[in-house]
Amino acid sequence: MEALSVCVVGAGMAGLSALKNSLQSNLNATCFEQSTHLGGTWFYQEEQDVAFGENVHSSMYRDLRTNLPKEIMGYLDFTYSKQSKESFISSDEVLKFLNSYADHFHLRDHIKFQHKVLRIRPYKNKWEVLVSHNISHRCKQHLFDRVFVCNGHYTKPQYPKTVGMSCYKGIQMHSHLYRTQDKFKAQKVLIIGAGPSGIDLTNHISKVANCVYLSHHLSKKPNTDFMRNVIQKPNVKQFIETGAIFEDNSSEEFDIVVYCTGYQYSFPFLSSECGIFVHNNHVQPLYKHCININYPTMAIIGLPYAVIPSQVFDLQVRFSLKFFKNELKLPSREDMLTEMEKDNEERQKDGLRERDAHRMGAKQVSK
Ligand SMILES: Cc1cc2nc3c(=O)[nH]c(=O)nc-3n(C[C@H](O)[C@H](O)[C@H](O)COP(=O)(O)OP(=O)(O)OC[C@H]3O[C@@H](n4cnc5c(N)ncnc54)[C@H](O)[C@@H]3O)c2cc1C
Numbered sequence: 001m002e003a004l005s006v007c008v009v010g011a012g013m014a015g016l017s018a019l020k021n022s023l024q025s026n027l028n029a030t031c032f033e034q035s036t037h038l039g040g041t042w043f044y045q046e047e048q049d050v051a052f053g054e055n056v057h058s059s060m061y062r063d064l065r066t067n068l069p070k071e072i073m074g075y076l077d078f079t080y081s082k083q084s085k086e087s088f089i090s091s092d093e094v095l096k097f098l099n100s101y102a103d104h105f106h107l108r109d110h111i112k113f114q115h116k117v118l119r120i121r122p123y124k125n126k127w128e129v130l131v132s133h134n135i136s137h138r139c140k141q142h143l144f145d146r147v148f149v150c151n152g153h154y155t156k157p158q159y160p161k162t163v164g165m166s167c168y169k170g171i172q173m174h175s176h177l178y179r180t181q182d183k184f185k186a187q188k189v190l191i192i193g194a195g196p197s198g199i200d201l202t203n204h205i206s207k208v209a210n211c212v213y214l215s216h217h218l219s220k221k222p223n224t225d226f227m228r229n230v231i232q233k234p235n236v237k238q239f240i241e242t243g244a245i246f247e248d249n250s251s252e253e254f255d256i257v258v259y260c261t262g263y264q265y266s267f268p269f270l271s272s273e274c275g276i277f278v279h280n281n282h283v284q285p286l287y288k289h290c291i292n293i294n295y296p297t298m299a300i301i302g303l304p305y306a307v308i309p310s311q312v313f314d315l316q317v318r319f320s321l322k323f324f325k326n327e328l329k330l331p332s333r334e335d336m337l338t339e340m341e342k343d344n345e346e347r348q349k350d351g352l353r354e355r356d357a358h359r360m361g362a363k364q365v366s367k
Helices: 011-026 048-054 091-102 196-205 309-324 333-349 361-365
Strands: 005-009 028-032 112-115 115-123 125-133 139-144 146-149 171-173 187-190 211-217 230-233 237-241 243-246 251-255 257-258 278-279 282-284 299-301
Touching: 005 011, 011 028, 011 091, 011 115, 011 146, 091 333, 112 125, 125 146, 125 278, 125 333, 187 196, 187 251, 196 211, 309 361
Parallel strands: 005 028, 005 146, 028 112, 146 299, 171 257, 187 211, 187 257, 211 230
Antiparallel strands: 115 125, 125 139, 237 243, 243 251, 278 282
8 A cells, every 4th residue: 555645844843854754654754944044043144134024934043042951852763962061052063963864764855945835725635735845936736645734833923902002202123133243232022911022132232231121911920030121020011112010001112122022923825714713812623732633634733832842742643644545533523522622611710811722831731
């Protein structure tokens, strides 16, 4: 019998695992990667014109150190070398690791670089995948039995809807396009959001800025020793031409605002016929946050956050493959939908908002 064909969209941390595990399962796998390189997020690119921000895939910045130790950032069957004593490593070292993973498992021959997936739709029990070649601009139609969607989820910025944003006359930017501290020298800066990016950029920028206002709504102040020029503020109530008024009615003036307000899940290449929709950052309907309940021959890898990404992605891939290869049988559609609803209800009870539907935290280790 002919091996099942598998399409993998994207050659980042998730796509490489999908490709490697599919090949090891003797499936006929092809990965389409729109750029010239593998590694996705971990490929650092210099600052580009803000106007072109939407075409920039990676949010990586210079001098980033991982916020997880390398000892847990490997895959289940391929880990970081123990030679280096450092645990919190640079993006270059993560990229090197992903390249060595691809080399070790001979993945490159199965990756079509500079091939952008434009559209995926169900077609006669298969998936029709329309792919454009970046150089020749030729489009080709391919048919696959199974699809792994691994396009990454830190590319489309999420902005707050704050009164007066368009009145503010200074520079406004999203952390997606932050690359270096250079333009912040001796500036007064407002950073909005105290998630991992907000805290990290506050630490980077405050080294060169005149002062940094960090606006957030955390009930407890972040457990970090900020520089003395960092002043914490509540949410912005309203922007004015030169600055902002905060919820405690204090006001400040500043030159640049950096929105560290997260990202939106986006699948511009999935046609509506795929049966996947995103509502308030909840991608649905999915079984166990990855298998498309409407078409279980498609899995989306990499949605969960507040997780150990490489290990969770690897597990999602291996789990999906069990069903892709018909080694395990999925519950009925109704049962999968019921389980998804139950998960949502539990999250609501735990006080999470709909937009936190894929936040895992302690849930990443539950069954
Ligand atoms: C600033 C920052 C810091 C982080 N720090 C850490 C950390 O310290 N530790 C950690 O474990 N994780 C960290 N992460 C999370 C990180 O995103 C994940 O570790 C992981 O890299 C995500 O991999 P991915 O494959 O899902 O997505 P990506 O790495 O984004 O890869 C997706 C790939 O898909 C390709 N693609 C997209 N659309 C198409 C298309 N239509 N056709 C063809 N190809 C396409 C892209 O070009 C890209 O190569 C960080 C993320 C960010 C943004």
